[in-house]
Amino acid sequence: MRSVVSVGGVVTDADRAVVPVLDRGFLYGDSVYEVFWWHRGALIQAADHFARLRASAQRIYMDVPWSDARDADEIRRTVEASGCPPDGDAYVRLVLTRGITPIGLKVDGARDGAVVVVVQDAHRPAPAEWARGLRVAVVDRLRVGASALDPAAKTGNYMNNLLALHEARARGADDAILLNDRAQVTEASTSNVYRVFRGVLETPPLAAGILRGTTRTRILALCARHGLVAHERDLVASDLRDADEVFLSSSVRGVIPVVAVDDAPVGRGAPGPVTTQVHAWFEAEADAEAERARGTRGPAAAAGGGRSA
Numbered sequence: 001m002r003s004v005v006s007v008g009g010v011v012t013d014a015d016r017a018v019v020p021v022l023d024r025g026f027l028y029g030d031s032v033y034e035v036f037w038w039h040r041g042a043l044i045q046a047a048d049h050f051a052r053l054r055a056s057a058q059r060i061y062m063d064v065p066w067s068d069a070r071d072a073d074e075i076r077r078t079v080e081a082s083g084c085p086p087d088g089d090a091y092v093r094l095v096l097t098r099g100i101t102p103i104g105l106k107v108d109g110a111r112d113g114a115v116v117v118v119v120q121d122a123h124r125p126a127p128a129e130w131a132r133g134l135r136v137a138v139v140d141r142l143r144v145g146a147s148a149l150d151p152a153a154k155t156g157n158y159m160n161n162l163l164a165l166h167e168a169r170a171r172g173a174d175d176a177i178l179l180n181d182r183a184q185v186t187e188a189s190t191s192n193v194y195r196v197f198r199g200v201l202e203t204p205p206l207a208a209g210i211l212r213g214t215t216r217t218r219i220l221a222l223c224a225r226h227g228l229v230a231h232e233r234d235l236v237a238s239d240l241r242d243a244d245e246v247f248l249s250s251s252v253r254g255v256i257p258v259v260a261v262d263d264a265p266v267g268r269g270a271p272g273p274v275t276t277q278v279h280a281w282f283e284a285e286a287d288a289e290a291e292r293a294r295g296t297r298g299p300a301a302a303a304g305g306g307r308s309a
């Protein structure tokens, strides 16, 4: 498949897609976005993503120009243009910018906000890569506080996360774990974090200052359904170091094992049984959701001819 981009409904190769330089998304990161997993011909957890997009926009006083159905249609059209096979997987990024104003921070009268859909290869970890897991570092840089710029809003301003990742990589780690100003664990640079301790799954509460991950929501629901005790709990860095297992989650990558925290192995330094089980539940649920979506659309649509949301 090719990397393609739709800007306002016009689909081109990714490297030819443009948004004006006076767009506030470019100037200030004044935009909101979602990353969807297109899996086996279906948009996974679409309703959750669209709800979060609207909540993010509301938090920064931005209008969402299109209906969810129109966004979903445009995503489908862009995926089709990429040459992704009807039952294939893709990474889908939907970005809404506030658009253009006279240069300056005032948002009044913004016009021509861009609706952008980026489609590219999903780059999901192969089994051997998954089994190697990630090494994370608890970085010095703090997660920005909810009263400053609420991490619950998924905006185009990722400087906090980007600098945390840079710090982690400088220490030889693959990803960063950020603490808040109360020294509590929040999340990784682009994913939520969990620990398993004595058979119980724990993840920081929303009040720690995190993004409400769509994958996190699904994982907590799957644990409830399968009888695995899971709850939100304030965690500190030593809780991760002392854990039996640690993993991260995000929509395209799914469940990602962490094998080391600050250079110390987690458990036996390999993906643990609970992580492996949650990963299997998550993958099976996504497969079932894709199956249901393809069944609803019917064979013609599933083969690429449909325009359903």
Ligand SMILES: Cc1ncc(COP(=O)(O)O)c(C=O)c1O
Residues within 6 Å of the ligand: 035, 161, 187, 188, 189, 190, 191, 192, 210, 211, 212, 213, 214, 215, 216, 249, 250, 251, 252
């Ligand atoms: C900061 C942050 N936390 C958590 C997540 C995970 O969210 P989701 O599971 O909806 O992909 C992301 C995803 O990009 C993120 O950027």
